[in-house]
Structures are given as C-alpha cells and as structure tokens.
Amino acid sequence: MSVQSASASDRGARSGSRRRASAQAVTVAAVAVLSLLVIAAVAAPWIAPYDPLHQSLGAALQGPSTAHWLGTDDLGRDVLSRLVYGCRIAVIAAAEATSIAVVLGVPLGLFVGYRGGWWDWAVMRLVEAVVSIPGIMVAIVIIAILGTGLHRAMIALGILFSTSFLRLARGVVLTEREEVYVKLARVVGASDRRILLRHIFPNIAPPLIVQVTLTVGAVLLAEAGLSFIGLGVQPPDASWGTMLNTAASYMELNWFLAIPPGIAIVATVLSINLLGDVIRDSIGRGVAVGVKPTTPVARFEAAAPASPESAAPPPRRDDDVLRIEGLQVVVSAKEGGEVPVITDLSLAIARGETLGLVGESGSGKTLTGLSILGLIGAGGRSTHGTITLNGTELRALTERQREQVRGNAVAMVFQDPTTSLNPAFTVGNQIAEVLRAKKGLSRKAAWARTIELIDRVGIPRPAERARAYPHELSGGMAQRVAIARALSCNPALLIADEPTTALDVTVQQEILDLFRDLQDEFGMAILFVTHDLAVAADICDRIAVMYAGEIVEVAPVDTLFATPRHPYTRGLLSAMPHASDRDPPLPTIRGTVPRPGSWPRGCRFSDRCGFRTDACGQRVPLTGTGRLVRCLRAGDPELEAGR
Amino acid sequence: MLRLVVQRLLALVPLLFIVSVLTFSLTSLLPDDPADLIIGQWGTEQQFEMVRERLGLNEPLVPRYVHWLERALHGDLGTSFFNSVEVSDAVMQRLPVTLSLTAVSALIALLVGLAAGIAAALRPRSWTDRLATFGATIGQAIPNFWFGILLVAVFAVTLRWFPATGFTPLSSSPWEWLRSVTLPAIALGLASSAAIARQVRSAMVGVLQQDYIRAARAQGLSRRRVIFKHALTNALVPVVAVLSFQITVLLGGALIVEQVFAINGLGTLAITAVRRQDIPMIQGLVLVMVVLVVIVQLATDVVYGFLNPKARPS
Numbered sequence: 001m002s003v004q005s006a007s008a009s010d011r012g013a014r015s016g017s018r019r020r021a022s023a024q025a026v027t028v029a030a031v032a033v034l035s036l037l038v039i040a041a042v043a044a045p046w047i048a049p050y051d052p053l054h055q056s057l058g059a060a061l062q063g064p065s066t067a068h069w070l071g072t073d074d075l076g077r078d079v080l081s082r083l084v085y086g087c088r089i090a091v092i093a094a095a096e097a098t099s100i101a102v103v104l105g106v107p108l109g110l111f112v113g114y115r116g117g118w119w120d121w122a123v124m125r126l127v128e129a130v131v132s133i134p135g136i137m138v139a140i141v142i143i144a145i146l147g148t149g150l151h152r153a154m155i156a157l158g159i160l161f162s163t164s165f166l167r168l169a170r171g172v173v174l175t176e177r178e179e180v181y182v183k184l185a186r187v188v189g190a191s192d193r194r195i196l197l198r199h200i201f202p203n204i205a206p207p208l209i210v211q212v213t214l215t216v217g218a219v220l221l222a223e224a225g226l227s228f229i230g231l232g233v234q235p236p237d238a239s240w241g242t243m244l245n246t247a248a249s250y251m252e253l254n255w256f257l258a259i260p261p262g263i264a265i266v267a268t269v270l271s272i273n274l275l276g277d278v279i280r281d282s283i284g285r286g287v288a289v290g291v292k293p294t295t296p297v298a299r300f301e302a303a304a305p306a307s308p309e310s311a312a313p314p315p316r317r318d319d320d321v322l323r324i325e326g327l328q329v330v331v332s333a334k335e336g337g338e339v340p341v342i343t344d345l346s347l348a349i350a351r352g353e354t355l356g357l358v359g360e361s362g363s364g365k366t367l368t369g370l371s372i373l374g375l376i377g378a379g380g381r382s383t384h385g386t387i388t389l390n391g392t393e394l395r396a397l398t399e400r401q402r403e404q405v406r407g408n409a410v411a412m413v414f415q416d417p418t419t420s421l422n423p424a425f426t427v428g429n430q431i432a433e434v435l436r437a438k439k440g441l442s443r444k445a446a447w448a449r450t451i452e453l454i455d456r457v458g459i460p461r462p463a464e465r466a467r468a469y470p471h472e473l474s475g476g477m478a479q480r481v482a483i484a485r486a487l488s489c490n491p492a493l494l495i496a497d498e499p500t501t502a503l504d505v506t507v508q509q510e511i512l513d514l515f516r517d518l519q520d521e522f523g524m525a526i527l528f529v530t531h532d533l534a535v536a537a538d539i540c541d542r543i544a545v546m547y548a549g550e551i552v553e554v555a556p557v558d559t560l561f562a563t564p565r566h567p568y569t570r571g572l573l574s575a576m577p578h579a580s581d582r583d584p585p586l587p588t589i590r591g592t593v594p595r596p597g598s599w600p601r602g603c604r605f606s607d608r609c610g611f612r613t614d615a616c617g618q619r620v621p622l623t624g625t626g627r628l629v630r631c632l633r634a635g636d637p638e639l640e641a642g643r
Numbered sequence: 644m645l646r647l648v649v650q651r652l653l654a655l656v657p658l659l660f661i662v663s664v665l666t667f668s669l670t671s672l673l674p675d676d677p678a679d680l681i682i683g684q685w686g687t688e689q690q691f692e693m694v695r696e697r698l699g700l701n702e703p704l705v706p707r708y709v710h711w712l713e714r715a716l717h718g719d720l721g722t723s724f725f726n727s728v729e730v731s732d733a734v735m736q737r738l739p740v741t742l743s744l745t746a747v748s749a750l751i752a753l754l755v756g757l758a759a760g761i762a763a764a765l766r767p768r769s770w771t772d773r774l775a776t777f778g779a780t781i782g783q784a785i786p787n788f789w790f791g792i793l794l795v796a797v798f799a800v801t802l803r804w805f806p807a808t809g810f811t812p813l814s815s816s817p818w819e820w821l822r823s824v825t826l827p828a829i830a831l832g833l834a835s836s837a838a839i840a841r842q843v844r845s846a847m848v849g850v851l852q853q854d855y856i857r858a859a860r861a862q863g864l865s866r867r868r869v870i871f872k873h874a875l876t877n878a879l880v881p882v883v884a885v886l887s888f889q890i891t892v893l894l895g896g897a898l899i900v901e902q903v904f905a906i907n908g909l910g911t912l913a914i915t916a917v918r919r920q921d922i923p924m925i926q927g928l929v930l931v932m933v934v935l936v937v938i939v940q941l942a943t944d945v946v947y948g949f950l951n952p953k954a955r956p957s
C-alpha cells in the first residue's frame with residue numbers, strides 16, 4: 001500500500017493482486033489460529049502453567065500479572081490455564097456434534113432422497129418442524145430429555161444440525177438421480193443404485209465440506225451459549241462458555257475476566273468461517289482455481305490523437321437536435337487499466353430525423369446511446385469530445401443538471417421491455433412517476449396524462465392496463481408502455497436501443513409503425529440503434545455503420561443500400577435475409593468484432609477484410625462529404641467490382 | 644390478501660400437527676417416569692398412582708394425545724411438575740418480556756443491516772464495502788452473550804448510561820423500558836444485522852445491475868429515488884425471507900441473552916424447566932415458540948406478496 005503510483009493501470013493491477021494477497025494472508029491466519037487451537041487442545045497439560053481446577057481463594061479475581069498472565073477467576077484459578085483447557089472442550093465439542101450431525105444426517109438424507117415417496121414426505125415434514133423452532137430451543141428440549149453435560153449437549157446439537165446435512169444429501173441425490181436416469185436410458189444393464197452411488201460421492205463432497213465448516217462454527221457458538229446458561233459443560237470444568245458465565249457474575253469487580261474466553265471464541269469461529277468462505281469460493285470457481293490473471297492491458301495512452309485522423313465534424317444544419325463531435329469513451333478493463341471502447345465518434349441528428357446506428361453486437365452502439373445520457377455505468381467514462389443537445393454541451397454539465405436533461409430533453413427505449421420496466425410497480429405508476437418528478441404534475445393530473453399516453457401508444461382499455469404489472473402484459477404491450485414513458489415529457493431526442501429485437505416478428509412491424517407515427521406527431525429526432533439492417537432500412541433516414549468503436553460509413557439510407565462503400569457495410573448487406581428468404585443468411589463476414597483492447601493497429605476491420613493491403617496497417621480516417629467512409633480503398637475499382 | 648393468509652395457514656397445518664405430536668411425545672421420551680420426578684423416590688404407591696391418574700398417564704397414547712391437544716387448543720397447557728403453577732400463566736407472564744426484546748433487536752438488525760448493506764452495495768469493492776463485509780464477518784462470529792457482557796461493562800458498569808440488569812415493562816414506564824431493553828437488544832441483534840447486511844448487499848448489487856434501474860435513471864429520476872424506491876423494493880424481496888428466519892434465530896438467542904441481563908423472560912423459565920425436567924413447562928414453551936414462528940411466517944408471506952406482485956394469487 002505504500003507505493004501508490006498515479007498510473008491507473010498499475011493501480012488496477014496492484015489492487016487485484018493485493019486482494020489476492022490479502023485473501024491469502026487471511027487464509028494463512030485462519031489456519032494458524034485453528035492449528036494453535038488444536039495444539040493447545042492436545043498439549044493442554046504441558047502448556048497450561050497451572051492445574052485449571054486448582055483453587056486458591058487468596059488470589060481470587062486478580063488482574064494479569066507475571067504469575068498469572070491472564071489473571072485469576074473468582075476461585076483464584078488461573079485464567080490462562082482454564083483457557084487452554086477450554087480449547088480441548090471446544091475441539092471435542094466441535095468434533096462430537098459435527099460428526100453426529102454428519103453421521104445422522106447424510107445417510108438419512110441419501111436414503112429418503114433415494115427412496116422418495118412416503119418416507120421422504122414424512123422425514124421432510126419432521127425436518128421442517130424441527131427447523132421451524134429456534135435452534136437453541138430444540139437443543140434445550142433435547143437436553144431436557146437427555147440431561148445436561150458436555151456430551152449430552154453435543155448429542156443435542158448433533159441432532160439439531162443433522163437436519164442441514166440431511167437436506168444437503170437429499171438435494172444431491174435428487175439432482176443426481178435425474179441425470180443418472182437420463183444416462184440409464186443409454187447404458188442398459190447397470191444397476192441404477194450402483195450408478196447413483198458412484199455419482200453421488202463426487203458431488204456431495206464439496207458442499208459437505210462447506211457445510212461442515214459452517215456447522216463447526218455454529219456448534220462452537222451454540223456450545224458456548226449452552227455452557228454459558230449452564231446446560232452444557234458443568235462447573236468446575238473449564239470451557240469458554242462457563243468461564244464467561246463466571247465473568248458475567250463478576251463484571252463489576254473484574255471485567256477483564258470476560259476478555260480472554262470471548263476473544264478465544266471469536267477468533268476460532270471467525271477463522272473457521274473465513275476458511276469456509278475460502279473453501280466455498282474455490283469450489284465455486286472450480287477449475288479456475290490458481291489460474292493467474294492475464295497481464296493487465298496497458299492504459300490507452302493519448303488515445304486517438306485528435307488532430308491527424310479526426311474527421312471533419314458533420315456539417316452544421318439549423319435544425320440539428322443532437323451533435324456529437326470526436327467522442328471517446330473508455331472503460332476500465334478487468335485486468336486493470338482502461339481501454340477505449342468508442343473513439344472519434346461524430347454524428348448529428350436533425351429534428352424529425354431518424355438516424356440508424358448499425359453494427360454487430362460489441363461495436364459500441366448501445367454505449368454511444370448511453371454516453372448521450374451520461375449513463376455509461378460504473379468503470380466507464382467519456383474522455384474526449386462534445387455532445388451537444390439543443391445547443392447544450394452535455395459533457396460539461398454536472399450530474400444534477402444532466403439529471404434534468406434526462407427524461408426531459410432526451411429519453412431512451414431499451415431492448416427488452418420485460419426487464420426495462422420495474423416488476424414491483426404498475427406500469428401506470430411508472431409513467432406517472434416520471435410526469436410527477438419531471439413535470440411537477442399533481443398525482444391526479446399525472447394519472448390522467450398517463451392514461452392518455454397509454455392510449456396514444458395504441459393500448460386498448462388504457463385505464464385498466466395502467467393498473468397492470470409489467471409481467472401481466474405481453475412483450476409488445478410492455479414495449480408500448482416503455483415508449484409511452486419515454487415520450488411522457490416530450491423529449492427532443494429519443495434513443496431507441498434495439499426496441500424491436502426482443503419482440504415477436506409480427507409485433508415488430510407494429511412497433512416500428514408506432515415510432516413513425518409518434519415522430520410525425522411529436523417531431524422528435526430518433527437515434528435508432530439496431531443490428532438489423534432490414535429494420536434500419538424500414539425506419540431510418542440516414543444510417544451510420546459502426547465497427548469496433550468507430551463509425552465506418554455514413555450515408556442516406558437509399559444510397560447506403562444501393563452503393564455501400566465500406567467492405568464491412570457490404571458484408572452486412574449481403575448477410576441480410578431477403579424478404580422472400582426463409583433460411584438464415586450465410587455468414588459472409590468471418591469472425592466477430594474484436595474486443596476493445598485487442599483492436600488491430602491500423603484499420604480495425606483489417607483482420608476480417610477481404611480487400612486489405614499493406615497500407616491498411618495505418619489508422620484510416622473517415623473521409624468524404626455528405627456520405628462518409630473509413631476505408632483506404634473506398635472507390636477502388638477492384639472493390640467496387642466485387643459488389 | 645385474505646386468501647393468501649388462508650392458503651398459507653392451511654399449508655401450515657401439517658407442520659403444526661407434527662410439532663404437536665413431537666411436543667406431546669416428550670413425556671414418553673423421558674427416561675424416567677414423570678410421576679417419579681414429581682413425587683421423588685420416597686413416595687408411596689398410592690401417591691404414585693394418584694399422580695399417574697392426574698397426568699392421564701394410565702390412558703392409552705392416542706386418546707391421551709387427543710385430550711392433551713384439546714386442552715392445549717383451549718389454552719390449557721397443564722401445570723408444572725413442581726408447583727401448582729399453570730404453564731400458560733407462567734408462559735404468558737414472561738412472553739411480553741422476551742417478545743419485546745426480540746422485536747426491538749429485530750428492528751435494530753433490520754435497520755443496521757439495511758444501512759450497511761445498501762452502503763456496501765452502492766460502491767462495490769470500495770472501502771465502505773470492504774469495511775461492511777468485514778464487519779459482517781466479524782459480527783457473525785461474536786457470541787451474542789459475550790457482546791452483551793462487553794456492552795454491560797462499557798455502558799452500564801463504566802458509563803452508567805443503562806441499567807446493567809433487569810427489565811421494566813413497557814406499560815409501567817416507556818422510558819425505563821427503552822433503557823432496559825436497549826443493551827440486550829443490541830447484543831442480540833448484532834449477528835442478525837450482519838446476516839441481513841450480507842443479504843441486502845448481494846440483493847442490492849444484483850438489482851442495481853438490472854435494466855429497469857438503468858431505464859429509471861435514463862428517465863431522469865434522481866439517484867436517491869432510483870435507489871430507495873426502484874432498487875430497494877426489489878432487493879427487499881429476498882431480504883424478507885432472511886429477516887423472517889433471523890426473527891426465529893433472535894427468539895432463540897433471546898433465551899441466552901436474557902441471562903446476561905438477568906431478565907426474567909422465557910429463557911429463565913426454560914432453563915429452570917430443563918434442569919428439573921419439567922416437561923409440561925417445556926411443552927408450553929415449545930408450543931408458544933411455534934405459534935410465534937407461524938405468525939412471523941404469515942407476516943412474511945403477506946409482506947412478500949406486497950413487495951413482489953408476481954407472488955400474489957390472482
């Protein structure tokens with residue numbers, strides 16, 4: 001922690017390794033504490049300086065001294081010695097109760113899981129009954145029958161905790177049985193019991209180990225509690241619980257008596273719990289255990305030097321609603337450091353215009369939309385460029401001011417309406433909330449307007465539907481509601497992120513028609529993000545094709561479809577299904593969009609491009625006027641001929 | 644809502660039946676004859692028979708159970724083996740004590756758990772998060788009664804802000820009640836607040852990644868509103884189940900914590916009864932606990948249905 005350099009990538013890498021190092025340190029410490037406990041338990045007679053039961057009334061309730069490191073108790077017994085012998089009780093208690101729980105619970109769980117039927121029903125109801133009563137009360141009841149004392153109390157705890165092992169074993173059998181039956185259909189002749197057993201042991205071991213650590217911790221706490229209230233270990237025997245019982249009675253005279261046994265309990269339970277966490281995590285990670293993280297990606301230094309390759313900003317138009325110029329967005333990488341995900345992005349949308357942002361997933365389309373809203377999310381931020389909405393530079397605004405803009409001047413419709421509406425509230429409530437928060441409408445006015453809006457987006461019986469929960473609506477209906485919410489404050493710009501992708505094909509067209517309709521009425525600009533060129537062709541005026549975080553081609557929709565100039569655009573177009581085609585199109589572009597951080601040096605499309613030449617190894621600018629393209633060979637006869 | 648309650652109640656019938664059978668059979672599970680326990684070794688045969696008759700021990704098992712259940716349903720849980728105290732009187736007298744301790748500690752656990760869990764979830768992996776997670780891990784390893792002893796040492800013995808022992812009923816003095824219940828409730832609630840904090844954190848982290856949170860933010864709703872209305876309502880769904888379970892745990896823990904503060908609640912009653920093998924008293928305690936747990940579960944179901952529209956019966 002001492003050397004903290006300013007470099008983000010170093011910081012990221014180091015915090016990752018620091019976390020692993022501290023996790024290791026915790027494991028080592030936990031193991032050390034538990035080893036110490038076991039050693040103390042085994043070697044108590046040799047370690048303890050005094051006989052733990054030896055009384056010396058003359059030396060009662062003394063504080064720590066050289067003779068008695070941890071002082072003496074009410075009967076003058078040496079606290080340190082009693083603490084050491086207490087380790088023995090703790091180990092015996094944990095071992096005894098946990099073994100009873102395992103020996104009782106696992107076979108019974110395997111049996112009822114395997115037998116099923118009436119046995120399973122009866123035993124599980126019994127378990128439910130036991131679990132529904134507070135654990136301590138169950139233990140107390142069993143002790144009432146068996147009588148007090150360490151071993152009897154541990155039998156009680158063993159019975160109590162056997163329920164969790166029973167449920168665990170039963171659960172494993174039930175899942176494994178399904179799988180075995182599936183396999184049995186193929187492997188005829190083998191006894192299913194043998195196969196089942198062979199499948200169960202490897203699967204039961206990991207959760208069993210985790211459950212054992214959890215149980216040991218719980219047993220230690222419960223044993224101390226029972227001994228504390230006098231139902232476990234009986235005086236004069238030394239256990240941490242009985243020591244605390246003594247301590248509680250002499251609080252006013254010597255509070256220190258409570259410290260050593262308390263710390264012993266906390267340290268032991270904490271260690272076993274931490275160890276349990278580590279075991280659970282490593283089991284959870286499975287094969288990934290021990291895999292070293294890859295080297296951190298270096299910070300994207302001086303990303304996209306603005307001058308040489310930045311395209312001229314799109315020409316200014318009077319009715320521009322949105323202008324983005326030279327936008328760069330970076331996100332922090334898992335391996336540490338930051339990688340650019342959007343570079344040198346410029347675009348403009350006019351009032352009443354629909355701009356399609358098209359590309360494969362991973363090209364940065366959605367992030368472009370979120371950048372406009374200033375909602376890139378944790379770990380991401382925009383570093384360069386301007387986003388101007390109705391003349392206001394959004395990147396310069398404070399978070400408060402941006403909150404004002406969102407919803408009012410710009411709104412967004414998301415891909416999956418069933419997840420973008422809050423499941424806990426009625427759809428009407430979610431629209432009315434926006435109206436009240438953004439427009440300051442009264443409850444009543446907001447509700448009236450909500451119903452108008454729901455009606456406007458073409459939902460029949462709006463007053464009734466307003467009271468529905470999202471899960472009670474079909475996908476198409478829910479998306480109409482989401483659109484109504486987005487339009488509730490009459491935004492100048494609507495960002496639609498794949499708004500039809502999650503919907504049924506028959507519904508898609510209706511939603512597209514709705515967008516067109518609403519645009520005619522409200523006149524907003526639309527940024528329509530989609531991977532589907534057919535949809536884009538249907539609704540957009542112009543299309544910007546995005547690839548690996550940058551725009552590679554911009555053109556009016558007809559021109560783009562008639563004469564695509566970038567090889568990527570052509571690939572997308574030829575992958576497009578024709579209306580008459582039933583079969584999915586053949587993939588004409590091999591591979592996928594390279595991940596941010598592993599973009600090729602020069603033209604980012606070069607590793608998938610069939611036309612690449614040596615010159616493509618350098619950065620390629622976006623060129624042209626009116627229609628723009630980012631390809632060195634755009635207009636090249638060979639490339640044009642290949643169309 | 645009424646439908647939900649009735650549905651859930653019916654589902655609980657088998658549980659209640661099994662618990663009642665188990666509780667009833669405690670008498671038969673006892674290694675010694677209860678009449679022995681009551682009269683002691685030196686009783687005459689005649690006294691012995693009288694006691695057996697009074698306890699109904701001479702009846703066959705099934706009619707005896709039916710009788711016992713009948714009386715239990717009417718609130719008659721029999722009398723203690725050791726004095727003529729009615730079990731139901733003894734239990735009812737101490738129930739408010741244990742209940743108020745449990746309720747206050749549940750409230751503390753919920754508030755602390757929510758605050759710590761939300762704070763941790765808002766900035767995953769930050770120092771706040773690590774501190775909260777570390778605190779929760781430690782909190783779950785601290786025995787409630789030891790924490791109680793420490794609280795007494797600091798706030799009662801040294802600072803004298805609170806009484807070290809005893810309990811004042813709410814009805815006699817609300818202020819003194821609050822003073823007497825604060826330390827034990829904090830001691831009792833610590834581990835549960837840790838458990839709740841963990842659950843709140845993980846639920847909240849999950850919910851905050853949901854689309855509808857981003858959509859609500861995109862709609863220009865304030866961060867605070869989105870966190871406390873949109874996210875929390877959804878994150879509370881799993882938390883309710885944990886809280887319900889923790890209330891059961893607290894109820895059990897109260898039996899022990901009461902001993903630290905010399906509070907005369909169900910815990911003291913239970914411990915005395917166990918030491919004397921006073922089975923009717925223990926039966927009464929178990930039944931009361933089960934009824935409490937059932938009430939908590941019903942309340943949980945109602946709250947659950949309120950938070951999660953999908954769980955409502957249509």
Ligand code: SF4
Nearest residue numbers: 603606609616631632
């Ligand atoms: S610049 Fe070169 S590699 Fe890139 S798209 Fe054009 S031809 Fe292909």
